[in-house]
Amino acid sequence: xxxxLFFGPVASRTGIHQATVAFRSxxxxxxxxxxxxxxxPRAFEIVCFAAANGEHVRDMLLPLAxxxxxxxxxxxxxx
Amino acid sequence: MNPxxxxxxxxxxMDEEVSAIKTSSMRMGGIATFLGCARDFSEGREVxxxxxxxxxxxxxxxxxxxxxxxxxxxxxxxxxxxxxxxxVKGGDNxxxxxxxxxxxxxxxxxxxxxxxxxxxxxxIWKKEITPQGESWVTSHP
Numbered sequence: 001x002x003x004x005l006f007f008g009p010v011a012s013r014t015g016i017h018q019a020t021v022a023f024r025s026x027x028x029x030x031x032x033x034x035x036x037x038x039x040x041p042r043a044f045e046i047v048c049f050a051a052a053n054g055e056h057v058r059d060m061l062l063p064l065a066x067x068x069x070x071x072x073x074x075x076x077x078x079x
Numbered sequence: 080m081n082p083x084x085x086x087x088x089x090x091x092x093m094d095e096e097v098s099a100i101k102t103s104s105m106r107m108g109g110i111a112t113f114l115g116c117a118r119d120f121s122e123g124r125e126v127x128x129x130x131x132x133x134x135x136x137x138x139x140x141x142x143x144x145x146x147x148x149x150x151x152x153x154x155x156x157x158x159x160x161x162x163x164x165x166x167v168k169g170g171d172n173x174x175x176x177x178x179x180x181x182x183x184x185x186x187x188x189x190x191x192x193x194x195x196x197x198x199x200x201x202x203i204w205k206k207e208i209t210p211q212g213e214s215w216v217t218s219h220p
Contacts, residue, residue, distance in 0.1 A: 008132045008204025009215035046217070049202075054137040056200070071134055071202070077216040078131065078138075078162060078203025079115050079174050079194055 002032055002064055005071040006043065013043035023066040030060040032070055049073040083158065084142045086133055086203075088165040090172055096159050100179045103157040109183035111190040113176040119169025121216075124209045131164040131173070134202035138162075141201045145193060153189035155180050160193065162203065 002021040006014045021032050029050060037044035050057045051071040052064065064070065080099055085091075093114060100110060117129045146158045159177040167173060174197070178189040205216040 005134065007134050007202065008206070009217065011132075012215065051134070051137055051202070054134075054140055071137070073134070073202055074204065074215070075217050076198060076200070076202055077205040078133070078201050079198045 001067065002027070003067070003069045004032060004036060005069065007071065007073060008077075009046055009074040010043050010072060013046070014040045023064070023068075027064050028060070029057060029062045029064060029070060032064065033060065033072060036072065044072065046074045047072045048075045083160070084139065084146050085161045086135060086139055086142070086164055087161065088163065090163070091161045091175055093172075093175055096161060096175055096177050100157050100159055100177050103179065106181055107156050107179040108181050109186040110177060110179045111183070111186040112178075113174075113190045113194045114172060115174040115194070117167045117169050117171045117173055121207055124207075124211065126169065126207045126209055128166050128168055128208040129173075130166045130206040130208060130213075131162075132204050132206070133162075133164050135164075138202050142197070145196055145201065148196075149178065149189045149193050153178070153180065153185040153192070155185060155189055158189065158193070160197070162197075162201075164203070166208075 004019045011017045119126050142160050157179045162174045176193045178186045180186040
């Protein structure tokens with residue numbers, strides 16, 4: 001199972017803070033994004049960043065291990 | 080002493096953070112600070128409250144990395160970063176950055192660099208609550 005986290009403006013649009021995607025061998029970050037973007041298109045309009053296991057990821061072809069935690073995030077506005 | 084990097088609900092004391100960094104080295108000749116505060120007016124609207132949400136574990140690890148990067152990049156003797164989450168009102172403290180170096184130039188430059196980097200890479204989001212409703216802030220001037 002892949003755990004997916006949403007925060008702030010993205011969570012406001014999904015209506016949830018957490019989702020899961022079934023793990024399958026060879027699954028990549030882009031696959032998870034595609035699956036969730038189909039379910040929450042308005043939320044993914046504002047997604048700018050992705051993270052896997054708490055680290056920024058720029059390569060959406062990153063393969064994911066089972067029990068990975070990923071996040072799709074809007075532009076940050078801290079400070 | 081509190082950890083040098085923290086994300087917390089409660090307010091912080093600038094005096095305590097400056098005192099803490101001063102104890103780390105007697106070679107420190109310059110200490111620069113940046114204190115970010117909540118404004119009660121933004122984009123032409125009155126702002127009643129500001130609410131912060133963070134991807135807690137990632138935000139903390141990014142802040143710790145940011146501090147280490149600044150120490151290395153500017154040759155700092157020490158640095159401290161405290162960011163609040165939860166809800167604050169106009170005038171309340173939001174974020175404090177303290178940079179200590181042998182001389183003023185690297186301390187000042189590092190302070191500016193850290194707040195700019197924080198806004199770019201640390202997963203924290205700000206929501207402004209106004210009498211007309213609430214909205215997430217997506218820009219960071």
